[in-house]
Amino acid sequence: MAKKWGRRAEDQEWFPRLSRVEVWQHNIVWICFVLLVATGMMSLIPTDWVTALFGNYTAQVYYYRRVAHLILAAILIAGSIWHLAYGIFTKPGRQMLIDMIPTLNDAVQMKQNILYMLGMSDSKPKFDRFDYREKMEYIFGLIGTTVICVTGVVMTFAPFFPRFMVEVCGTIHLCEATLASITISIWHFYGVHWKPGKFPQDTSWIDGLVSMEHLKHEHPLQWERVMKERQMAKQGVKDASSVATSWGGQHDHHNNTTLEAGEE
Amino acid sequence: MADKRVPEAVFLLVILYFVIFVCLTWSPRSARAADQENCMLCHRYSGLGCFDKETGAKRIFYVSEGLYRNSVHNNVLCSHCHTDVTEVPHKPAKKVNCATQCHVKDPSTNKDFSHKIVVDEFKKSVHGKSPLFTFEEGQPRCKYCHTNPLYSPLRGILAQKPGCESEALARCVACHEKSPWASRFLKHFVSRTAPRWNKKQIVDLCNNCHADKKLMQNFGLESTENFKQTFHWRNVKYEAENGADCLSCHGPRKLGFSAHTILPVDDPTSPLYAENRVKTCGQSGCHQGATKLFASGAVHGTGVKAALLEKKLRAEGEEISPEEKKKLRTEIDDAGMTKLQQTIIWGIKTFYKVMIVLVGGFMFIHQLLDLRITLKERREGRHH
Numbered sequence: 001m002a003k004k005w006g007r008r009a010e011d012q013e014w015f016p017r018l019s020r021v022e023v024w025q026h027n028i029v030w031i032c033f034v035l036l037v038a039t040g041m042m043s044l045i046p047t048d049w050v051t052a053l054f055g056n057y058t059a060q061v062y063y064y065r066r067v068a069h070l071i072l073a074a075i076l077i078a079g080s081i082w083h084l085a086y087g088i089f090t091k092p093g094r095q096m097l098i099d100m101i102p103t104l105n106d107a108v109q110m111k112q113n114i115l116y117m118l119g120m121s122d123s124k125p126k127f128d129r130f131d132y133r134e135k136m137e138y139i140f141g142l143i144g145t146t147v148i149c150v151t152g153v154v155m156t157f158a159p160f161f162p163r164f165m166v167e168v169c170g171t172i173h174l175c176e177a178t179l180a181s182i183t184i185s186i187w188h189f190y191g192v193h194w195k196p197g198k199f200p201q202d203t204s205w206i207d208g209l210v211s212m213e214h215l216k217h218e219h220p221l222q223w224e225r226v227m228k229e230r231q232m233a234k235q236g237v238k239d240a241s242s243v244a245t246s247w248g249g250q251h252d253h254h255n256n257t258t259l260e261a262g263e264e
Numbered sequence: 265m266a267d268k269r270v271p272e273a274v275f276l277l278v279i280l281y282f283v284i285f286v287c288l289t290w291s292p293r294s295a296r297a298a299d300q301e302n303c304m305l306c307h308r309y310s311g312l313g314c315f316d317k318e319t320g321a322k323r324i325f326y327v328s329e330g331l332y333r334n335s336v337h338n339n340v341l342c343s344h345c346h347t348d349v350t351e352v353p354h355k356p357a358k359k360v361n362c363a364t365q366c367h368v369k370d371p372s373t374n375k376d377f378s379h380k381i382v383v384d385e386f387k388k389s390v391h392g393k394s395p396l397f398t399f400e401e402g403q404p405r406c407k408y409c410h411t412n413p414l415y416s417p418l419r420g421i422l423a424q425k426p427g428c429e430s431e432a433l434a435r436c437v438a439c440h441e442k443s444p445w446a447s448r449f450l451k452h453f454v455s456r457t458a459p460r461w462n463k464k465q466i467v468d469l470c471n472n473c474h475a476d477k478k479l480m481q482n483f484g485l486e487s488t489e490n491f492k493q494t495f496h497w498r499n500v501k502y503e504a505e506n507g508a509d510c511l512s513c514h515g516p517r518k519l520g521f522s523a524h525t526i527l528p529v530d531d532p533t534s535p536l537y538a539e540n541r542v543k544t545c546g547q548s549g550c551h552q553g554a555t556k557l558f559a560s561g562a563v564h565g566t567g568v569k570a571a572l573l574e575k576k577l578r579a580e581g582e583e584i585s586p587e588e589k590k591k592l593r594t595e596i597d598d599a600g601m602t603k604l605q606q607t608i609i610w611g612i613k614t615f616y617k618v619m620i621v622l623v624g625g626f627m628f629i630h631q632l633l634d635l636r637i638t639l640k641e642r643r644e645g646r647h648h
Binding site: 186 | 617638
């Protein structure tokens with residue numbers, strides 16, 4: 001079973017949700033994102049204010065703002081490429097991508113959940129490894145990152161592109177950044193920080209583990225698969241992962257990726 | 265106690281009297297110069313003035329002697345410029361022609377002094393040539409730029425008063441006995457060693473007219489609003505030493521031009537004529553070693569000027585037809601985009617605005633509902 005960290009509550013079991021690779025990919029993305037938003041949005045602050053603040057160093061501040069933005073962007077692009085490669089070339093990565101594919105069932109569950117939240121239905125939909133909220137966020141994230149990276153590259157190498165194209169990319173870059181900042185601060189921050197029970201944070205971003213309670217409550221289908229798998233293992237089925245109702249390969253993936261990360 | 269109050273009150277009154285007396289009678293020292301022509305007989309009254317019959321504008325004929333004596337023309341008699349005034353009282357005076365010869369001697373030639381050389385030079389420039397100007401208001405006259413402010417401070421704001429700093433003057437008078445002469449010399453010297461306008465003021469002065477899109481259209485010119493989007497303006501704004509203002513390129517002193525000799529860009533002798541640009545960009549202190557390609561860049565950044573330049577570059581030196589120029593002027597906005605391009609940008613912005621409202625709004629409401637149900641579940645003990 002998954003490694004339990006010293007500070008984890010011992011009264012319940014902890015299950016892997018993110019592999020070590022995924023934790024690091026998330027770290028790269030969030031650190032870069034926060035700093036990119038800060039350095040990027042700074043260009044919207046009136047120069048006079050910045051001058052009032054930094055005086056004679058204004059020019060240097062603007063220079064390093066740009067340098068920092070470009071370096072962070074390069075790191076983010078590298079991280080995104082790593083993530084893509086991980087999703088294509090590794091087994092757990094592929095499994096994650098497959099689990100992320102939106103299906104018709106997600107739309108049905110979304111409708112059910114909204115009805116449940118509105119109090120118009122008593123049955124709460126049973127979510128699998130990734131619920132519609134997480135899928136939505138991941139897919140928006142993929143599209144957004146692609147858009148922002150491409151437009152950013154065009155802006156960086158502006159002399160090589162037609163003037164109007166740079167203008168269009170600049171507009172999209174700014175708008176996309178605004179959209180991303182707003183949605184992240186509403187959607188993602190609520191889900192993992194502000195939601196009662198989660199505050200101040202869902203610690204899975206640190207060690208990739210979630211509590212049994214969390215799994216049971218928020219991903220019941222996955223939980224059921226895990227339990228079934230264990231039962232089968234008890235009954236003597238040797239290769240649990242070969243069972244069709246394996247829990248999305250999550251458990252095994254964790255071991256695999258841990259190994260992989262160790263080999264790197 | 266009561267008897268003591270009377271002398272105190274008298275004492276205070278005496279002081280007050282002296283203060284008022286000094287305030288009322290004080291005037292700058294050098295204002296005591298003689299009014300040889302006795303013009304101040306009438307013109308010293310501050311109420312002297314009338315409403316112009318044609319324009320209805322208020323005209324003030326009051327002359328502050330103190331200020332005049334400290335102005336650059338302090339040594340010039342009234343009649344030297346107002347040549348049509350020969351008797352007192354006089355008829356409405358004509359506008360002064362700055363090319364008039366006055367009776368001041370130019371010490372370098374010992375001839376009667378005149379601004380004629382500058383006026384002639386100016387008449388050849390784009391601002392002095394009349395064919396461009398269909399109405400007089402559009403033409404800048406001498407006084408438009410030469411406002412000759414009297415309060416050019418020599419030592420910070422607090423020391424501002426007409427004329428020169430007495431301390432500085434005292435250093436002159438130590439050897440040059442006649443103080444009016446020393447004062448004049450010092451004033452002249454000080455005012456000529458530095459440009460009267462700083463770079464920012466020059467840009468604002470030019471932009472007063474040239475950034476006015478409608479006014480410029482009357483002359484078939486592009487507005488220069490977008491200069492403030494350029495790096496040159498940044499340099500000017502943050503007071504960089506070599507920051508390029510309008511005159512740095514349109515009338516570069518280092519290349520023998522000045523504000524009086526600004527020429528249209530398509531004049532072969534203009535510093536901004538295609539062939540001369542390399543030299544203008546490469547003037548000392550600027551882009552030394554500039555190449556032809558560098559010098560053909562769009563300096564005003566965006567807008568019609570930039571679009572015209574770009575077209576010209578693509579056409580490899582071929583002239584653009586006036587019709588095409590006109591089309592560009594009507595089609596292109598300050599950011600240098602055509603109407604179609606503007607629509608595309610508008611479309612993108614609108615799309616994102618709608619997305620932000622829809623997606624952000626949906627997310628906000630969704631999470632709010634989730635908060636409500638989560639709190640409810642926790643109350644009922646259904647949640648971990």
